[in-house]
Amino acid sequence: MASLEQNRGWKTAALLLARFVMAALFALGFVGKLAMSGMMAEEIAKAGFPFPMLLNWMAAALELGIILAFLTGAYFREASLLATAYVIFLAFAFHFTSHWTDEKGLEFGAFVSHFPMAAGLLYMAVHGPGEKLAMKLGWLK
Numbered sequence: 001m002a003s004l005e006q007n008r009g010w011k012t013a014a015l016l017l018a019r020f021v022m023a024a025l026f027a028l029g030f031v032g033k034l035a036m037s038g039m040m041a042e043e044i045a046k047a048g049f050p051f052p053m054l055l056n057w058m059a060a061a062l063e064l065g066i067i068l069a070f071l072t073g074a075y076f077r078e079a080s081l082l083a084t085a086y087v088i089f090l091a092f093a094f095h096f097t098s099h100w101t102d103e104k105g106l107e108f109g110a111f112v113s114h115f116p117m118a119a120g121l122l123y124m125a126v127h128g129p130g131e132k133l134a135m136k137l138g139w140l141k
Helices: 002-035 036-045 052-072 078-097 106-127
Strands: none
Touching: 002 036, 002 052, 002 106, 036 052, 052 078, 078 106
């Protein structure tokens, strides 16, 4: 029985750490959209989207919702699935082949880096927020 309890402890710690790391990654994007809204709007416009400043603020609101869901555990599975779709969208909209103009392959690296994050987000959606520090709100169980 002690081994079962020990397993729960490290699993709880790992789930909490994963939630906080993912929240921090989205927080970086959120802060960037607030602090550098003009530059972000320019990037959105360069990608061919209309109303770039509005889309910047909408993306910031979406990221804030994802951050809150990851930190609280409320609507966690839904937020994880939404975040998965969002990072895949970002990969194709802002880092796909039309953006691969640099010789060092930085855009290709940025494109590819979205997929492990999407995989982690899907894993989070399947396994949920864990038992500790998690509000059990949501439509998906």
